[in-house]
Amino acid sequence: MSGARLGRVLALAAASSLVLAACAGGGGSGDAGGDVTSVKIGFMGDLTGENAAIVIPPRNGAVMAVEEYNAKNPKVKIELVQYDSQGKADQATSLITKAITQDKIAALIGPAFSGESKAIGQQLEESKIPSVSASATNPGLAENGWTYWHRVVANDADQGPGIVDFLVKAKSPKKAFVLSDDQEYSVGLADAVAQSFEKANVTVERDKFAKDASDYSSTVTKVAAANPDVIVFGGYYAQAGRLLKQLRDGGVKTTFASGDGSLDQQLVTGAGPEAAEGAVLACPCNIPTPDVTGALKTFFDNYKKSANVDPAIYATEGYDAATAFIKAVEAGNTTGEKINEFLKTVSFEGVSKPIKFKANGEPENNAIFIYQVVNGKVKLLGAAEEAKLEG
C-alpha cells in the first residue's frame, strides 16, 4: 500500500506541478453567506482502480456519516459528491478543478492516497478548500506548509516506533531479529523498527531477501542460530505468509510481528492457520473485527447495515473524517475558509480514535493499533498503549 503510494509521489510530482501552475487562479470557492440549505463535500479516491479495496471502505464510512447526519433533518444538509481519481495524480488534478469550479464543494474528504494528495494539495490551499484524508500515510505530506490539509490517520514514520514500543512493553525482549524483503516499503519499515529497537537497548540482528524468492531456508537458519526473543518482518502479506510458514517449520517459535502491509487474512492462508497463530500485526488503521465492544461495536453493526459488508481498512477513519466536517457544518460553517477555521479547534471522540488536529494537519493522536491472529482470524486488540496480547 504505502510503497505504491510513495511511488506515485515520486513519479508524478513533476507532472502535477505543471498542471497546478496551469490551474492556479481558478479558485473562488463555496457559497458566500446567505441562507444556505445545503453544503457540498467531496470524497476523492480510487473507487474503481486496482487499489479500490483500500478506498471503498472509507468511502462507505463517509457515506454512512453523512446519511446519519442528514437523517436528523438539520437546517443545512450535506451532499456528498464522489470523485473517482483511480488513485492517479493526473486524474485527481482534473477532477479537483471540476469539483471546485463547477460543483463548488466546500470541503474534501481525501484524497485517499499520498501521491494524489501531494498533487492537489497546493490547489486546495489556494482555493481555500479544507481536506481531511482518511488513509494517506506518507510522512512528507505534513511538511508542505499547507494550512488546509489534514489527516486522521498516523503516518508511516509512526508505525515502526509504534510496533517496537508495543513489543518492548509486551515481551521485554533482549534480542530482536528484523527481517524484510527488498521492496521500498519493506526496507523502510524494517529500518525504522531496527532503529527503534536499538534506542530501546535491544540487540538487533537483520536479514533481507529478494521479493520473489521462494526458499527462505538461509534466513530461517540465521534466525534459528540467533535465537531472538522477537521477530519483526517489514513487508506485505504474501512474503510474510511464506516466511512465517518456513520459520515455524524450521522450529522457530518466537513471536512474529509485522506492519500494515501484512494485515490481511491472506497472511493466515499463506502461512497456514497453525503457523500464523499468535502473529502480531500493527497498523495506523483501526479496523473493528466482529468481537469488538462499545462504540466500535455500534459502528460495526451500523456499517454492516449500511454497506452490507464487514468494515475493512480505513472505514472508521473515513467516518471520522466526514464527522469532522459534519461538526463544522453543524456549528454553522458553510464556506471552506470557515470550516477550516473550525477544524483548528475541533476535538471529538471519533470511532477510530480521539480526533484533534495539530497546526500542520497531522492528527494529535497518532495511535498505532495492534492486531493478533487468534484461532486463525485477525483480531483487533486495540490501540498500542492498552492492547494486551492473547495466548
Add this chain to the structure above:
Amino acid sequence: MLDDFLNQFLPSTVGGLVFGSIYALVALGYTMVYGVLRLINFAHSEIFMIGTFTSLVVITAIAPASPLTGIALFGVMLLIIVASAAISGGAAMLLELVAYRPLRRKGATRLTALISAIGASLFLQELFALVIIPWLTGKPGRNQQSAARIVDRDTVFTIGNAAVRTDHIIVVVAAVIMMIALDRLVNKTKIGRGIRATAQDPEAAVLMGVSIDNIVRVTFLLGGAMAGVAGALYLMEFENTVFNVGFVLGIKAFTAAVLGGIGNLRGALLGGIVLGLIENWGAIFLGSQWKDVIAFTVLVVVLMFRPTGILGESLQKARA
C-alpha cells in the same frame, strides 16, 4: 563470522540440497531441449508453474484433514507426482506443437524461436492469471494460492545442529530417482539413442531413420514431466504457488543448466545442487539478499575458466 559459519553451515547445506534438487529437475528440461534443438525454451518455467497448480488441484481435491503418513502419504505423493508430470509433460508437448514446430517447419532462425519462447512464457502466465487460476480456485488469479499440508515436518535425524526432516528426504530422494530414471532412459533405450543421435547431428540422424518430429516431441515430454515432478515437490515443500512462481526459479534453473554444461543431463543435476548450496553458503556471510548476486557471480567465474560449464556439453558428444 566464523561463529556464524559454524552455526549455520550444516542447516544451510540441508536447505541448499533441497532447493538445489528442485533447480536440478527444472534444469533438465532446459538442457534436453537445448541439446536437441539448440533452443532456450523460456516457457519451460511456466511448465513448472503448471506442475505446481496440478498438484494444488489434486491436493485440494483430496483435502487431507491432517498430514499423512505411511502408505497414504506414499500414495498421495505418487499421485501428485504422476498427475503433475503428465499434465506438465502434455503441456510441454502442446507448447512445442503450437509455438515451435510451425517455426521449425518454415526453417525460421533460432532467434525467431527464442522470441516465440518468450512470448509463450508471457502468454501462459497471463492465461493462468486471468482465466485458468480463477476457474480452478475461484479466487483472484494473481493471488498466492495455498495448499493443505500433506507431509509433517518431523525431524528424522540430525547432523550436528542441522535437522533433516521428512519433507527434505522426500524432495531429495524423489529428485534423485527421477534423474537416475531419465539418465537410464537417455543412455540405454532406443528412444534415448534417438535423442542423442539428433543432438549430435540431426541430418545424419534423419538419414539413419530417426524421426526428428517424434524425437523433439519426446524431448519436450520428458523435460516437461521433470518440471512437473519439480512442481509437485515444490508445492509439497512450500505449500504455496502463484501464476509467476516459475519466473525467478526458471532463470535460476537455466543458470544451473549452463553452470553444469548445457545439453548435459548430469551437468544439470550437478549445476542445480551446486547452485542451491552456493546460494545458501554465501548467504551465511553476506545475508540472504545477496543470494542472486552470489549465484550469478559463480556462474560468470566458472564460465570464464570453463566456457562449456563444469561437465561440458556432452549430450551431443556422447557416443551412441
